[in-house]
Amino acid sequence: MVVLMIILLYVAFNGVNFKEVLVLMSNASVPWIFVFAFIILFAHYLRALRWKVILHSVKPDASIKNLYGALLIGYGVNNVIPRLGEFYRAVKLAKWEKLSTSSMLGTVILERVIDMLFFGTSVIISGFVYDGDLYKKFPWLKTSLYIGSGLMFSLILFLIIIISFREKFYKLITKFVGKFSVKLSEKINHIFEMLLCGFASLKGIKNYVYVFCLSMLIMLTYALNSYIGFFVLRMEEIPTIGAAINYSMAWVTMSISSIGVMIPTPGGIGSYHAITKSILVSLYDFDKDVSAAYATLSHAISYVVTILTAALLYFILTKQNETEKKLDEGKNEELK
Numbered sequence: 001m002v003v004l005m006i007i008l009l010y011v012a013f014n015g016v017n018f019k020e021v022l023v024l025m026s027n028a029s030v031p032w033i034f035v036f037a038f039i040i041l042f043a044h045y046l047r048a049l050r051w052k053v054i055l056h057s058v059k060p061d062a063s064i065k066n067l068y069g070a071l072l073i074g075y076g077v078n079n080v081i082p083r084l085g086e087f088y089r090a091v092k093l094a095k096w097e098k099l100s101t102s103s104m105l106g107t108v109i110l111e112r113v114i115d116m117l118f119f120g121t122s123v124i125i126s127g128f129v130y131d132g133d134l135y136k137k138f139p140w141l142k143t144s145l146y147i148g149s150g151l152m153f154s155l156i157l158f159l160i161i162i163i164s165f166r167e168k169f170y171k172l173i174t175k176f177v178g179k180f181s182v183k184l185s186e187k188i189n190h191i192f193e194m195l196l197c198g199f200a201s202l203k204g205i206k207n208y209v210y211v212f213c214l215s216m217l218i219m220l221t222y223a224l225n226s227y228i229g230f231f232v233l234r235m236e237e238i239p240t241i242g243a244a245i246n247y248s249m250a251w252v253t254m255s256i257s258s259i260g261v262m263i264p265t266p267g268g269i270g271s272y273h274a275i276t277k278s279i280l281v282s283l284y285d286f287d288k289d290v291s292a293a294y295a296t297l298s299h300a301i302s303y304v305v306t307i308l309t310a311a312l313l314y315f316i317l318t319k320q321n322e323t324e325k326k327l328d329e330g331k332n333e334e335l336k
Contacts, residue, residue, distance in 0.1 A: 032231045049064065069096075086112070226250035
C-alpha cells in the first residue's frame with residue numbers, strides 16, 4: 001500500500017513546479033475553505049442518515065449521534081490504514097447501540113455495494129455531461145466500467161442465489177470445505193451469514209426509496225464539494241478557462257476521482273492526486289501546477305477535517321457512552 005502510494009504520488013507530481021503549487025495554495029480563499037469543510041461534514045451526515053435507514057428494521061431508534069460518530073471514526077482510521085475503518089466503525093456502533101457486530105459489518109458491506117452502484121452510475125452520467133468524448137480521453141475508464149458492472153452484477157446475482165437457497169448453500173460449504181478444514185468452513189459460513197444479516201436489515205419499499213434518495217443526494221453533495229474546490233483555489237479567476245467552470249465539470253471530476261479514493265492507499269493519498277490532476281489537465285486544459293494544487297488542497301482539507309472531527313467525536317462519544325453505561329448499571333443494581 002505504501003509503495004503504491006509513493007509510486008502514484010510520483011506520477012501525480014511528475015513535472016510539477018512545487019513552488020508554484022505552494023504559492024497557489026497559500027493564496028487559497030479562506031471563506032471558501034470553511035464552506036468546503038462544512039460540506040464535507042454535511043455529506044458525512046447524509047451518509048449517517050442513510051445508515052440509520054438501513055438499520056431501521058434492526059433498531060429504528062438508533063442514535064444519529066452514534067451513527068455519525070462511528071462513521072467519522074471509521075473514516076479517520078481509513079486515512080491511516082485503508083479499509084480497517086470499515087471494520088472499526090461497525091465495532092464501535094455495535095458496542096454503543098448494543099447490537100451484533102456481525103450484523104453491523106453486514107450493513108457496512110451493504111453500504112459499500114450501494115456506493116459502488118451509485119459511483120458507477122455517476123461515471124456513466126459523466127460520459128453524457130462532458131462536452132467531448134470522455135472515453136477517448138480515458139480509454140481505461142470504459143474497461144473499468146465493464147469490469148465493475150460485471151463484478152457488481154455477479155455479486156448481486158450471487159447474493160440472490162444465496163438468500164434463496166440459504167440452508168443448502170451452508171450445507172454445501174460445510175460438505176466440501178469441511179473436508180479440508182472445519183474451522184474454515186465455519187468461518188466462510190459466518191462471513192456469508194454476516195453479509196446476509198446486513199442485506200436483510202434493509203426492508204420495506206419506503207426504506208428503499210429513502211436509501212435511493214439519500215444516495216443521490218450524497219452524490220450531488222460530493223459534486224458540490226468538488227465545485228466549491230474550484231473557488232477555494234480561485235480557479236474561476238484563470239483567464240479563458242475560469243469562465244468555463246460549472247457544476248458539470250465538478251460532477252465529472254468527482255465521479256472519476258472517486259476511483260482514486262477506492263484504490264487501497266492510506267486516505268487515498270497518491271491515487272486521488274494522480275487521477276484528479278489527470279482529469280483537470282486532460283479534460284479541462286488546466287496546467288499541471290494548478291491541477292496538482294487543486295488535488296493537494298482539496299485532499300488535505302478533507303483529510304484534516306475528517307481526522308480532527310473523528311478524534312474529537314471519539315473522545316466525546318466514548319465518554320458519553322461510558323457514562324450512560326454506568327447509569328444503566330446503577331439503575332439495574334437499584335432494581336435488584
